[in-house]
Amino acid sequence: MRFRAYSVHLFTAAGASLAMLALLEAAEQDWAMMTIWLTVAFIVDGIDGPLARRYDVTTNAPVIDGVLLDLIIDFLTYVMIPAYALYGSGLLPGWTGWFVVLLIPFASSLYFSDTRMKTADKSFRGFPGCWNMVALAMLVIVPPWWVILGLVVVLSAAQFLNLKFVHPVRTARWRAVSLPVALVWTGAIACAAWGGFESNVILDLIVTATSIYLLSAGIAQQIIYDRGYAR
Numbered sequence: 121m122r123f124r125a126y127s128v129h130l131f132t133a134a135g136a137s138l139a140m141l142a143l144l145e146a147a148e149q150d151w152a153m154m155t156i157w158l159t160v161a162f163i164v165d166g167i168d169g170p171l172a173r174r175y176d177v178t179t180n181a182p183v184i185d186g187v188l189l190d191l192i193i194d195f196l197t198y199v200m201i202p203a204y205a206l207y208g209s210g211l212l213p214g215w216t217g218w219f220v221v222l223l224i225p226f227a228s229s230l231y232f233s234d235t236r237m238k239t240a241d242k243s244f245r246g247f248p249g250c251w252n253m254v255a256l257a258m259l260v261i262v263p264p265w266w267v268i269l270g271l272v273v274v275l276s277a278a279q280f281l282n283l284k285f286v287h288p289v290r291t292a293r294w295r296a297v298s299l300p301v302a303l304v305w306t307g308a309i310a311c312a313a314w315g316g317f318e319s320n321v322i323l324d325l326i327v328t329a330t331s332i333y334l335l336s337a338g339i340a341q342q343i344i345y346d347r348g349y350a351r
Contacts (some may be wrong), residue, residue: 128181129184132172142161157343163306166288203251234246241284241339245284
């Protein structure tokens, strides 16, 4: 059991190597390969949590703090590299790119250190700094720069608001929908990257629809259940 528990930590740590591969591709402005590596890292991040709980790494592998390890890697793959992608990809021209590449790490560093990050139902309190999902969706959809800028500002502010955002794996409510939607989103992003982000209306619609659901499901649950509209 100890071997399995420490193996989970090693699996989680592989995300740091995937982050470096994504960073190297971003430095070369190969956004498609950067996306592939970030997608793989996203999958690893979705798997390691259930494995950590299954093998009780806190008890059986206590030398390594799995939560801290996960946060370190998440900050690389969810915040720093996506922020650079928005800056370096040309999606945000001039001062807007500088503004976003500085705002995202600033706001997210505060959010990642917030002890109130998780709610009782395993959702996130405030937008959970999933800038990888934002950046990759923008690379697929390619909306006007002012839409991206407005979205970044709104989501940065939402990190500090009492709004719920679902965790597709851990939030039990609507998980039967949230998890498949997250998988469809991941598959659509991977397909778009594999095709070099060539314009594809179907993929655009899939990414848009699934992104809207993942952003709004937690808030909808607050309105429906937490305010007593449903039991």
